[in-house]
Amino acid sequence: LSLFKIQEGRMLTQNKQFSDARQIYEEALAINENLAVAYYFIGNSYSEESEVEYQKSLKTDTLHAGGDEPDYMARAKELLSKAIPMWMRYAELKPESAWMVIHLLKDGLFALDRYPEIEEILKQILKLDEDNIEVIASLSEIYSHRGENVDALELIDSALEQDSTSLIVKLIKMKLQARQEKSSNEFIRGLDDIIHFLVTDERFQIYKNT
Numbered sequence: 001l002s003l004f005k006i007q008e009g010r011m012l013t014q015n016k017q018f019s020d021a022r023q024i025y026e027e028a029l030a031i032n033e034n035l036a037v038a039y040y041f042i043g044n045s046y047s048e049e050s051e052v053e054y055q056k057s058l059k060t061d062t063l064h065a066g067g068d069e070p071d072y073m074a075r076a077k078e079l080l081s082k083a084i085p086m087w088m089r090y091a092e093l094k095p096e097s098a099w100m101v102i103h104l105l106k107d108g109l110f111a112l113d114r115y116p117e118i119e120e121i122l123k124q125i126l127k128l129d130e131d132n133i134e135v136i137a138s139l140s141e142i143y144s145h146r147g148e149n150v151d152a153l154e155l156i157d158s159a160l161e162q163d164s165t166s167l168i169v170k171l172i173k174m175k176l177q178a179r180q181e182k183s184s185n186e187f188i189r190g191l192d193d194i195i196h197f198l199v200t201d202e203r204f205q206i207y208k209n210t
Contacts, residue, residue, distance in 0.1 A: 002031040002038070009041060018049040036093035040100065043086030047108065050079035080108050088121060095129035102138055118142065133159045137172050144176050152176050170194055 005028035012021035022045050025038045057072035087101040109115050122139045136159040143152035153176055159169045174190045
């Protein structure tokens with residue numbers, strides 16, 4: 001029943017009935033308080049409503065220089081800020097599926113000038129799921145952006161030890177190595193490794209043949 005509520009809420013969100021959708025999602029949580037996906041969609045509804053307000057702000061900025069016009073940008077940021085804890089709650093309940101919200105959290109926090117918070121969020125997810133490769137990879141990129149390349153490479157190597165076939169981890173490692181100006185031979189070997197994996201991977205062959 002709670003999942004039927006989720007679908008009802010999604011339809012309301014598609015029709016831009018955001019408040020009504022969130023009420024339905026809350027009803028789903030009342031039926032099943034551990035329904036993580038409800039938090040995911042509540043966050044999405046806030047985010048989508050924020051985008052609507054943001055687009056309004058772009059239009060009014062070109063027409064008005066001030067006055068009594070509604071502050072759509074402030075409203076957009078307020079709504080987006082409400083999405084963040086919803087996505088975080090989803091990641092707490094389903095850390096193995098945190099990849100569904102990591103990019104949303106990154107983009108949202110960046111838009112709100114709160115990007116430094118993403119590191120702490122990723123660390124919190126790792127406490128719940130210490131082998132989460134996507135989170136480890138994202139955290140290593142943050143270290144790299146701060147110039148902490150040694151820590152970044154150590155973290156990405158630990159991810160490769162857990163899953164030596166992860167393309168995203170391999171690509172991030174290559175990017176880190178390129179930033180450190182590693183030898184071209186090592187960089188080429190990394191590319192060859194990924195190419196070989198794609199050529200021999202059964203799922204890739206099935207996809208290619210469709």
